[in-house]
Amino acid sequence: KVLAKNGTLPEINRIAVVVPTPLPYLYLAKQVFGQAGIPYQLQDGFPLTTEPYLAAIDLLFDFIEHPTEYSPSFQLLLNPFFEFPGVSEHALVALETELQTRNNIHGNEAWARMRNRSRQQPVQLGIPGLEGHNHSGLVQNVLETIHTLEHTLTPMASPTTPMTTKINGMRDFLTRYERTTSPHDDAPRHNRARGALLTILDQLENVDRVLGESPVEFHTFRKTLHDAVQSHTFSERTGDNGIHIIDARSAALGMFDLVILVGLNEGEWPSRRDHNIFYPQWLLQDFGWPSDFDSLSSERIAFKELIRVSRRHVAVFRHQLEEDAPTISSPFLEDIEDLTAAHTQHIPARAMNALVTSRNHALRSGLVQPDRSVPKRPTPGILKQRLPKPEPVSATAFELYLRCPFKYYAKYILHLDEEDEIHMGFSPLQRGRIVHEILKEGFQQWDATADVPQPYTEENYDQAVSLFRRIAKEKIPRKYHSIELARLFGSHGHVGAIEWVLRQEMTRGPVAKRFVEHPFRTNLRLEYGPNGESPWHVDIKGRVDRVDIDLAGRIHVFDYKTGKAPESKVTLQIPLYAMCLAQDFSAETTQATYLSLRDRKAVRRDDYEKTATQLRETYRLISEGHFPPRPYQDHLCNSCGYIGLCRKEISETALPTEVQEVKPIT
CATH class of the missing domain: 1.10.486 (PCRA; domain 4)
Known part of the structure; x- marks a missing residue:
């Protein structure tokens, strides 16, 4: 802006912003120039493994x-x-x-x-x-x-x-x-x-x-x-016109009219050296390692050559705070004053606010012409084309999308296997699978003794526990018997998970029919769809842990969770299953419940309208190719197997998280 005011601003293609290291300056420069509407061009290196x-x-x-x-x-x-x-x-x-x-x-x-x-x-x-x-x-x-x-x-x-x-x-x-x-x-x-x-x-x-x-x-x-x-790495070029954003090593090979050096702080100009912790400096020098003095002299010479790259103007900047801590200026600033003492212009820090560039300032200063289109940056996680209909719909897959859209993309679109966490003992996945098998076989063997499912009462409670315990001993590896059996069947002063499930059954009425691990596929009918079509039929498939039909013909749907009960904003499985089964059986759903075996807690879900809204919105976003790396809780990234692929830390755009309801077309 100062040069533009004086009429000495070079053409925008003759300006270079030089950074000491690519990170984090390249991503910061892209964000700053993009928001200001100033065209820029750069080449960034990416690992081939991310393709x-x-x-x-x-x-x-x-x-x-x-x-x-x-x-x-x-x-x-x-x-x-x-x-x-x-x-x-x-x-x-x-x-x-x-x-x-x-x-x-x-x-x-x-x-x-x-x-x-x-x-x-x-x-x-x-x-x-x-x-x-x-x-x-x-x-x-x-x-x-x-x-x-x-x-x-x-x-x-x-x-x-x-x-x-x-x-x-x-x-x-x-x-x-x-x-x-x-x-x-x-x-x-x-x-x-x-x-x-x-x-x-x-x-x-x-x-x-x-x-x-x-x-x-x-x-x-x-x-x-x-x-x-x-x-192996490859270079990806961004933009073909505008200010050059380059690192110090590449800048020495160019020729510009204005060079802007940023990051003139100690530790970056010159770079911070990592000393060898095993061998002293005097010993390494005998084997040809450069001394600290030689390395500093070499960087100082390269810095002086960098200043001479510009044919007309050089601007230098440093940040005074880093994570709320004051920074120390680079010793190379003294070299700049020695080289350009007669032509140096100092800009006071208090005047910098007046020089911060916005797009309007860039237009008035001639940096950007009104008829020049600014390159549109791609939004991370948004595909350019629509995807085929995500049918048959899997509630488990849609819940994964609600937790993190990119994780759904990696697993169900790219079909990538997630890296499993390494567990020294019994993993949560193993435990969950075995517990489901125990409950499945236990209910099946208990119900097989009569024409209709036997109710669980105080009189036959010990018999039922013995049946489930015998099945558990067959399913659980022997070396985990002591811990896992205590977890499932309790000990002194502690109620086990399966004991709690059986106690829950004792509080319910008699059952006319019980289905365990029941697979289904339903052409669910809803009042309207994600694009306003009315009515909307969507293909749903799944496998419900247990379905009970009482003597009045009403259905009760249950889903076991070996962890804590899931949050309603990222789950739709059990109410969606209940909606499908109610249509299949032409019956009324009276109960759709998550059974949290860890917390000994039964969580009922009867928010069917909200579930339909979640289904419509998730269906629409998947069909339109929206897969931003945006977990609903940041801590989920700590245990994610795709953390090396999504590069969430450099995503620059996030989609709104609110669910937008679509009304039917009339």
Whole structure:
């Protein structure tokens, strides 16, 4: 603004803002210049491992290691970076339905039997959700594709093949099945990641040929490729016009009319040195390590050369506070005064407020022309295109979206496996799965003794506890018996979790029918949909822990939680299940309850209107591609397995969190 007032401001493309280190200055500069409306250009380095294309390659490796398991096969076939002839979303739904019907999830023999059976079966129509499709033909297409992939990729999994053979197998797979265009409509980024991977494969192949092409285990090949990818970075350019934002090393190679140096504080100019804690400085000097004096002299010379990069003007700035603590100015400031003593202009700190630039100031000062469009920054977590309908809707998946939209994107769109936490003992996931199995088998065996479910009373309470305890001993690993049995069945002065559940049952009336681990798929009808359509039918599928039908025909829905009872703003599972089952059974729902086994607390949910609103809004946001890294509680990032992928700490834009209700179109 001072130079503009004097009529000496250079063209905006001849101005450079020089930062001592990329972080945090690059992101701060992008935010400041973006809000002020001043065009800028920079190149930023990113690790190759953050590219979604590389995550798709990981799915290929998972399939090679476990070709006959359910999850790796489906994740590979669903991945948007690959295209398999004859495999569609309908075909995968058909196979999933077949697997659920036959309770066959994986195994060479089971898959082979299904493949042979599907070849012999006649045309079968009328599968729910697949009307008009050849069910057996769809299943056969998927099974044949999996069989072909398994046969094609077998040489890669063999421990007797060299790395060159494994690399050629990867190339053949990519050539045959890779989509010709990026699924995310970002062809340059996709081609850059693909080219980097192929280059790495070429380099590994050359090294292997030099070393003699000896056989390698597949896990060794996978780790070698991972290490090579992790060491690879790529540059992403932002903007092609405006002020240059560059670091000190790059600035020395440019030529500008105005150079603005920021961060002239001790520890940044010069940079803070980390001393070796194992060897003294005098010993390292004997082996060629530079002394502190030599390093400081070298940085001082480079700084003086940096000042001479500008042909006309140099501006320097320092911040006086860092985390509310005063900072110390850089000793290099004295060098600037010595070099430019006759042409130095000092701006008092109290006058800086008048020089802070906004977009209006930039327009008046000529930094930005009114007809010049400012580059629009992409919003983190917002896809450019709409996604297919997220049906059938899974309440568990939608709850994950409510907790963190990006986590939903990573798991259900990119199909990435979350890194599990390492537990020395019994993990919460193991405990939850086993507790659900104990409750399932316990209720089933108790109800199997009579035509209708037996009520739980004081007279048969000990008998019921003995039944559940016997099942628990069979399910829980022996080394955890003492702790886990006490947790479930209590001790002196302590009520166990299953004891509490049975006591809850004693307070309820008789039951005419009980379903445990009940799977369902419902075409739920709501008054209106996310875009105002009326009525709205949405496909919902799930598995409810327990459904009781009382003597009056009313249904009671229960969901067990081994942790604390969930908050209503991020949960819709149990009320949504109740809405679906009430429609399926043509009955009235009188109770939809979370049973928190940890807190010994029953939490009823009858907010069905709020649940419908959550469902509509979540459905709309997912369909429109809204996946910002925005957990509803920040502490969830501490235990998130995708923390290295979302880069939440540099996200610059957040979406509003309020739920916006859509009214029906009239």
